């Protein structure tokens with residue numbers, strides 16, 4: 001009986017986590033919260049996407065798909081051309097980053113997982129400073145490097161390197177240098193950025 | 209072994225409930241079933257919402273967000289101005305109300321929960337009578353009063369007071385007189401109304 | 417302790433399956449993957465659907481609702497007129513079919529389940545051959561016949577008859593000859609088609 005009470009508690013806790021966006025962890029890149037894709041490498045052109053370049057748009061209409069939940073549906077992703085590329089994301093606000101989560105579609109419902117990203121690097125920096133400087137590139141911080149593993153859970157979380165020193169970022173960039181086999185395209189189902197907002201008093205101290 | 213069989217049953221039952229809109233309970237306010245917001249206090253104006261008053265619309269385009277599931281995503285709510293206000297909802301049909309559920313975003317994924325409603329009152333009445341009378345206000349029934357608690361589950365259900373006497377309602381109104389700290393806005397993620405449809409024979413008996 | 421570790425494993429596996437589109441099984445009819453409704457019996461006309469025939473459209477705008485997840489929401493279905501009818505679906509590609517899943521809304525959140533299909537037959541054939549022939553109808557294969565049972569789980573899977581001989585199909589048709597009581601309409605929440613894509617070498621062998 002005690003065991004069953006405890007078993008029910010485990011179940012309810014795990015379902016609660018599942019219901020809380022799968023991880024139960026705040027995501028500062030989420031589209032509905034203000035996160036948005038601001039720049040990316042060439043998108044994979046299919047269907048109505050073909051006219052994208054002609055319209056001179058900087059960001060593909062499907063780009064924000066990678067900042068939204070996928071709910072276990074194949075196809076709910078942003079597809080980029082080739083096996084390497086990048087996506088740059090403006091976060092909801094400035095945070096001290098602690099981890100990133102890269103998610104692909106679950107193995108059990110996927111038609112083909114050769115389009116999953118493989119070797120990745122995530123960088124971050126603070127774009128919206130009070131005083132803009134011309135050397136933004138130099139301020140770029142390497143947050144983490146990792147390999148997305150097809151054999152593990154489909155949402156994989158990687159901690160930020162050297163956390164205490166990482167400072168504030170409001171923009172992150174994912175570079176993928178390989179995928180799991182497709183020569184044609186790479187699909188990004190979702191990228192989340194975790195961390196915390198510094199409290200206003202510490203913010204004052206940190207800014208000139 | 210027996211324990212494991214039983215554990216699996218618990219798990220499957222809980223997941224089934226989770227898959228059945230989280231509560232496994234019929235909601236007569238759900239937007240896809242015909243529920244709709246018909247009136248509300250001043251909405252919180254942000255972005256494209258700013259032109260709302262200029263267009264003379266009575267109901268804000270985001271209002272029905274509170275009659276749809278949120279699926280663990282921050283931002284999937286209807287935002288009202290200030291720390292007090294109201295929302296009036298036409299149900300899918302006339303029911304005998306038994307309970308209401310107020311839901312805010314889960315703690316673990318929220319950026320800020322100061323916008324959650326706190327002290328609430330839900331009333332109900334029957335708008336679509338065969339013979340309309342001018343004294344609708346007098347027929348208003350107090351269904352329940354409650355305080356939304358940030359420490360409990362994010363979907364909180366409150367039973368209707370004095371259930372047997374409550375009679376039929378097809379319209380409910382949520383008044384919130386305080387929130388959890390935000391001076392600017394209050395967000396309503398979802399309001400559900402539970403109960404049962406009287407059977408046709410009893411309906412006949414109840415109507416003149 | 418060992419028991420609890422094992423219990424947690426059961427929970428996580430079941431939630432993973434739930435998160436993987438509920439069944440953890442590939443669906444070749446899914447709308448986001450390229451599946452689409454190409455033909456159907458008379459739709460149930462309500463609201464803006466009324467002008468459908470006047471516009472001369474062959475497929476109702478709500479038809480693809482049956483090729484998308486419902487997420488426990490009543491109303492996320494394609495409604496057809498009467499208690500019998502059919503829907504014809506083009507799959508994402510040619511597959512060897514193994515099973516179909518018919519899903520209705522969960523009992524616990526449904527207003528009325530008399531609109532669920534009851535006696536059903538699913539057929540399949542290969543529409544896009546290299547050499548089109550005029551006798552497509554004769555090539556139609558009976559995949560399975562079944563009765564949707566309101567007392568069982570709301571997503572019910574039926575294996576394809578005589579699997580090894582069934583061959584390739586890229587189009588399936590669901591005929592329902594009865595429903596669970598509604599004289600007015602039948603709602604199809606979701607139909608999934610499971611199977612596998614033959615590998616390219618076997619494909620070559622199979623095609624002239």
Ligand SMILES: [K+]
Pocket residue numbers: 065066067068069070076077189190
């Ligand atoms: K997505």
Ligand SMILES: [K+]
Pocket residue numbers: 273274275276277278284285397398
């Ligand atoms: K909502």
Ligand SMILES: [K+]
Pocket residue numbers: 481482483484485486492493605606
């Ligand atoms: K559906």
